[in-house]
Amino acid sequence: MPNLPKQPKPQDRRLIRQTWCAERTAAREARAAGDPTGEWHHLERAHILSQPLPGAHVRTHVTMLGYGIRQRDRREITGQLVRLVVAGPGSVFRRYPLGNTGGANVNAVAPMAIPADLQAVLDGTVTAWT
Numbered sequence: 001m002p003n004l005p006k007q008p009k010p011q012d013r014r015l016i017r018q019t020w021c022a023e024r025t026a027a028r029e030a031r032a033a034g035d036p037t038g039e040w041h042h043l044e045r046a047h048i049l050s051q052p053l054p055g056a057h058v059r060t061h062v063t064m065l066g067y068g069i070r071q072r073d074r075r076e077i078t079g080q081l082v083r084l085v086v087a088g089p090g091s092v093f094r095r096y097p098l099g100n101t102g103g104a105n106v107n108a109v110a111p112m113a114i115p116a117d118l119q120a121v122l123d124g125t126v127t128a129w130t
Helices: 013-032 036-050 054-071 074-092 116-123
Strands: none
Touching (some): 013 036, 013 116, 036 054, 054 074
16 A cells, blocks of 8 residues: 555534535435436545545445445445455545545545535535535
């Protein structure tokens, strides 16, 4: 595993968790509507938000594993099983690839650009998520 830089402490855990919950809800709604592309989009956004929160990070990878199983995507299933092993410790020690979307379709240790709305949540520069 590469030596990832230590990430800063989250500014507002409550806001991050609230926004993470909203993305998970949007993913469930997309799944219920039969929209796997929409579901995955919201799971990726949930993953970005979950990285500083160990429990949420692991739960997001469990949800992504479920997506892989439903899609019968062996690559995603394998990728999520590997990520489940490192997600919790990576978050606890704040060593994770900032902005990484969490799927097996991207390098597990590559930092990625963060959408501006999510960056504002992570930075604590917004006071509420709607």
